[in-house]
Amino acid sequence: GHNNLNAKLVLLGDMGAGKSSLVLRFVKGQFLEFQESTIGAAFFSQTLAVNDATVKFEIWDTAGQERYHSLAPMYYRGAAAAIIVYDITSTDSFSRAKKWVQELQKQGNPNMVMALAGNKADLEDKRKVTAEEARVYAEENGLFFMETSAKSAANVNEIFYEIAKRLPRA
Ligand code: GTP
């Protein structure tokens, strides 16, 4: 019907930040302590009801290892939304997230809905990136920001729901 929307969504971010774990939590409600590193990319789909509409996310979970970087444009090209993921216990992963934001600002769809996910929020005692620092960065760059935990499920459905609400309606 006219209230159904398909939305291509891509996850980008450093290896080990938790992209696959966020998708596995969102799509299957599961978490693996020993999630395997993604090779190339993996595809998933999941439908969400938002107000009077149904959004079917077509999700590309990309590989964070540097050797796969050149494949990324295939996945973010034409994407309606992106989740850029970093690990709150790693300043390197936060730097890598900023690089992804820059690349999307240059090469991505200008109307793309972009979310910044500070993942592994359950590891508060190992935190290296403050929520305040990330919030300021996100605000300055037109992203919305949430800290998530694929392990505890905190804010995982919420971040997809917030994206769905922000997608332009036809
Ligand atoms: P690549 O596929 O290599 O790019 O990595 P990725 O971003 O997909 O990371 P992945 O989901 O494979 O997670 C890496 C490791 O972090 C795994 O051992 C996960 O169990 C762990 N992990 C992911 N999310 C969380 C989280 O929210 N909390 C904690 N404590 N561990 C997490």
Ligand code: MG
């Ligand atoms: Mg992965």
